[in-house]
């Protein structure tokens with residue numbers, strides 16, 4: 378096992394029941410023996426060292442995001458950076474692809490939930506991306522159980538007993554290669570304080586997983602390489618540079634060769650498409666490619682252009698990969714990756730199997746096949762599947778078009794895509810905006826947030842996979858249409874989106890949700906809270922950066938529950954809380970903060986409210 382800077386036992390402080398923590402680290406999440414196997418002193422020391430070394434650079438990178446957004450709001454368009462033209466124009470390649478992950482034709486994704494991890498690893502996919510991000514609601518329980526599950530998976534001791542079906546789940550001999558996706562840079566981990574501040578969520582996810590699994594992983598799965606990661610939601614190569622430095626530091630601490638860790642970066646923000654070469658260049662020793670994170674990309678298009686009323690999106694269902702700006706993005710990504718010697722991964726088709734309707738199921742499968750055929754013909758080396766039931770069809774499309782070659786890096790250079798311009802990447806999507814689009818966004822957004830608040834980060838809704846990225850599209854599209862009074866086609870009659878109209882739509886869609894899920898589930902679920910959160914964000918005067926930043930405030934559960942703070946703590950608490958208590962959420966927030974399940978308003982919750990409000994860039998500060 379890896380060992381880090383030695384902390385004398387006398388300096389250790391036990392917080393709460395029994396976590397044994399190094400100096401400057403506090404664990405405010407519930408104690409559980411199996412979590413303590415993960416939250417060991419040395420592992421926490423490793424995370425704390427990463428946090429201390431990189432926190433200022435992360436803060437700076439987040440400020441730069443804000444600065445760039447202010448420029449876009451003032452009318453500027455994202456573009457290729459003249460200062461890094463030499464990176465784009467010169468010939469260089471990334472480190473060779475590790476043989477263990479040369480073939481990535483189908484990658485299944487899913488949250489770090491125990492049964493799903495086993496199913497995904499056994500699914501027949503080449504890779505399983507275990508998700509702490511879009512597919513996971515990052516509650517303390519989910520995160521810590523996820524770390525326990527991943528450790529058991531890498532150790533190959535993972536099993537699961539489904540009592541209701543009396544079915545035992547275990548790993549097959551042949552399993553998919555494991556990639557792990559930590560959270561994005563913007564999310565903090567409220568339950569882990571380092572030097573009095575919430576830790577950066579992705580450093581907790583990465584640090585704990587790497588610390589416990591790197592040696593075993595490299596020996597058993599990576600043939601000397603690994604662990605493997607997916608890196609989400611970056612907007613600029615300076616963020617890739619931070620990841621590269623994190624990897625180098627981790628390799629140094631573990632005493633493993635530089636370049637052992639490998640990562641695929643999701644290109645899923647509009648600014649990042651202009652930085653693909655630069656991102657690969659920063660990570661050239663650690664890269665295994667880029668991936669088209671199409672759902673967050675669409676969300677980012679709206680976010681980036683939040684100040685541009687001339688760029689309203691058509692209905693969500695119409696913004697597919699056939700839109701010129703989406704096709705240009707995927708083709709330029711393929712060209713960039715292959716030029717630099719790494720995989721160009723395709724994205725997620727949102728369709729999932731429809732069990733009770735064979736005709737609808739076949740139609741959904743046909744859409745998936747079409748999407749995958751476009752990807753493989755364009756030159757992608759592999760793609761994502763949301764559900765094990767899709768893997769045979771997707772594998773068939775890829776193998777029948779690629780033969781048994783592991784990838785198309787050398788054979789599909791896509792030099793023709795070198796002519797793709799800024800205009801291509803920014804071309805306005807075409808299509809219509811409809812009342813049904815507004816209704817569907819609202820119905821889906823509310824149900825997704827309701828699931829997220831109760832611990833589920835990916836859900837089937839209306840026969841599609843919904844996760845944080847797809848829900849974001851629903852939210853920002855409603856916001857954009859409301860902000861600029863978009864005119865919708867309502868049965869041939871133009872209807873302007875106003876607060877009044879939206880209020881009616883929310884009411885009617887809530888009634889529909891209640892009918893669909895049934896009264897009992899509706900009352901016992903978190904639909905009303907979700908409705909308030911979603912509605913507040915859709916109607917906010919300025920766009921919140923992320924749906925999950927505000928919603929995270931509702932899933933933080935601090936232990937021990939009662940915090941006895943100083944007068945200063947109490948006044949900070951009060952000011953942060955008060956700033957948050959406004960408009961629609963007033964009653965709800967009070968209730969949630971004082972409710973039996975949440976414990977009293979703690980200092981840490983207030984700090985998280987405060988910092989998430991700042992990170993959302995709208996309300997306080």
Ligand SMILES: CC(=O)SCCNC(=O)CCNC(=O)[C@H](O)C(C)(C)COP(=O)(O)OP(=O)(O)OC[C@H]1O[C@@H](n2cnc3c(N)ncnc32)[C@H](O)[C@@H]1OP(=O)(O)O
Nearest residue numbers: 486487493496497511512672725763764835836837842846
């Ligand atoms: C935009 C992006 O970031 S995409 C990446 C992030 N999103 C995801 O990863 C979504 C992953 N997919 C899922 O979470 C699920 O497939 C859902 C929520 C969409 C659908 O879930 P369900 O309706 O519960 O699926 P369903 O009931 O058909 O599941 C059947 C079986 O397949 C399993 N299964 C379904 N999806 C997955 C998956 N992605 N990985 C592993 N197993 C899965 C279920 O556990 C279940 O197993 P069982 O028969 O042993 O009990």
Ligand SMILES: O=CC(=O)O
Nearest residue numbers: 670671672673846
């Ligand atoms: O993470 C993937 C996406 O599409 O978003």
Ligand SMILES: [Mg+2]
Nearest residue numbers: 511670673846
């Ligand atoms: Mg995403």
